[in-house]
Amino acid sequence: MTNETFRALVVEEVNEEIQAGVKACTLEDLSAGDTLIKTSYSGINYKDALATIKNGGVIRSYPMIPGVDAVGEVMETTSDSFKKGDKVVITGNGLGVSHTGGFSEIVRIPNEWVVKLPEGLTEKEAATIGTAGITAVESINELERNGLSDKKARILVTGATGGVGSIAIAMLKSLGYENITALSRKKNEDFLYALGATKVISLDEFMPEKIKPLQKQEYDFVLDTIGGKVLSAILPQINYGGAITLCGNASGIKLETTVLPFILRGIKMLGVDSVQLPNEKKEAIWERIANELDKERLSTIGAVEEPIDRIEEIVTHLLEGTHSGRTLIKM
Template sequence: MSDKIFKALIVDEQDDSVISSVKEWSVDKLSEGDTLVEVDYSAINYKDALATVKNGGVIRSYPMIPGIDFSGTIIETTHDGLKVGDKVVVTGQGTGVSHTGGFSEIARVPGEWIQVVPQEMDLKVAAFVGTAGITAAQAIHRLESIGLNNDKGASILITGATGGVGSMAINLLKAQGFTNITALTRKKSTDYLEKLGVQHIISTDEMLENTRPLQKQEFDYVIDTIGGATLEAILPKISYGGGIALCGNASGIKFNTTVLPFILRGVTMFGIDSVQLTSDEKKELWQTINQSITKEMVESTISNDVSLEGILPVTKQLLEGTHSGRTIVSIK
């Protein structure tokens, strides 16, 4: 199998730039692992887009195959508990960053990174969920620990709402019966968010208008995917005893705030990182997600379906902030 040739999107350095192109590759050039997977689907995340540009802060060594998520079928393994023919999914764990990833017809990973797909879940749906879904589910889980589940009418704000994590968070919250979801977006068109069925839509500019350290209590819980100045503006608006889950930095890694939301309103801030979750933790989240996924959810959130050759135009849209929803990559 080591001499098997297949196609993959390869990102490599060339002089002072980064070049991305679909090339023929071989198994012996893949990162180490005890399991080979024939990849059916992947999905394009913001981190994948950063991997295609110089100084994106994602890829640690070149050449690299991006793709932090993929689903497919095991074609070779020596890992206990796995067998040839298993339908599986991989999210995070360094794939597409420090370990060759899912934008490839064949992937090789350590077996402990692999989740066997729930029996009733399609491989395309597994890729659709991906890291975005796991991250959204973990953020919701952390907010549940401070009372989110106690009130289905709680005011919930989702930032970066047209992105992968934001879209999945809205879907999962709706599936759990929450009825007061506000979407924050910088996009002028609200068609996609209306299709998702959020109750309120506000613009980023509107959020940034007031900079006082404590403001009217508008949101009980927040899932923030963008950070930066927007996070600064949100913290003073969180209700007493509420909380915010941070899981992105599209608007920057730095923010200024005061201690007042924390010591006068008892606000809790969670940091969300789904990359290094244990296999058992991911398995529990997958079970939760599987109970919520519907055909309508998938259809309303998948924006398009591309081949390996169609990845780069989508990563450009992600970097420019013009992309909405989830793009699936059909590999096989």
Template structure:
């Protein structure tokens, strides 16, 4: 059947009355409903990210127009392409750019996207494994890559990972351990110590140890670097505790957007704060990091450990509540 005659299922977010929760409903759609783009993809899997949960909250204003199909990640096969670099049947990944935010996303059996958003699926990964990684794993890989470009090496000392049971944190722990780093993992979930140690953490800290009521301009030097997808008040303590010349790669703000810090770590210890943006990260560097993720994680078995839970489109609304309440561990793969 020709693509323009076919229908497909998608999870659609629709805006209700002012201040009310958005409605999330699985609906039948057709190709004419999709936005413009050179590549039409049959989506097999997506994933659930904190940003996906925020996209269906009226107060977040992440999405500007509704009805909308969320999902900032997708993996599938090309149905048709106007771009010569992609052929029908080719396995591909799309993450970031406008997917699931300004452009219909991955919670849909079909997606049409610009060709310069598309990355070929590394042959070592299945589509499901790629979505176990998704934006979270890519962000972790970007964070470690930024720290290593800054000069980080395993011999320099332990690396702190905050929010360690979340998607970015879990992958950061596993990737750092696989590359020979000593990892200190911070979490608010005391029951998940064994999970973090299985991923490779040598030390597990309580979240409260980083959230000091009073942070001195400079604390005792504790870590060579940090991967921080949390931000907020704890980042002030982390910056004050990084070793001389070290760096913090920050990629999130679940702990808040304000940092009650001083300039002292930057001008007296030469500490650097490295911002990580997975949305517009250059395409040519994305594929190299996807290959690195496959090489470092595939042999460890951690892909299955981190992305062990799968849900259907119909189960996404319930899962959104779990991620917003901080109950999620690892990654959730959405079977489309």
């Protein structure tokens, strides 16, 4: 295999500018590892979009192959836990950031990053879920560890048409939660109701003219994917004893708030990271997804399959916030 070429999206720094393009690569172009995988799918995430632009804050050393997710079949491995021919899924760690990633027909990674595709999920379903789904389900787990159990709890999901938001809504509904409000900038109500939302609010409708330290307690639990000013407007609206998870910053990294929702209403703000989660936790999340996510709801996301040559066009939509659901690169 050493001399064969395969295709990958390579991001390079040329004259202090960042250029991305599909190139013929060999194994020499891949980071070191003990397992070689023939990629079948890689999902496109917001982070991958940032990886292709200047000052995106994702890649520090060029050239790099982005792609924080990969699904495929083991070609070669030194592991005792899985073997040639096994279907596997990889999310996070350094993939597509400091280690050549999933936008490549061949991926080489350390054994410890490999998770076997759980029974009950196809490769395409696993790719649809990807890092976005792991983050969504870890956020739900974190809310449940912090009090969410009542199926009638009022739950708000932000960035609702995005990868994390849409899978979070599908999973919450699959778990039996009955009161899910989707907050979205897009007029995509049919999609959000089909996923499982019971109410859809636009960002214009949601944002108050002035954010007060405490407002009417509208939500018991919140799964936030966008941060920024929207997050500042949510905290004063969380019910006594409620909790909110934060995983993303599509609306900004700055958070302006007061201590009042925390000290007068005892609310909890919980950070979620799915990238460095230990593999045992990732495996448990994949099992939960395989067993509890309603596959018909997942198919509502309608993951679109695209060839590797279209990545640059798709990341532009992600960066502009005009992209919905999940787009998969089919290798």
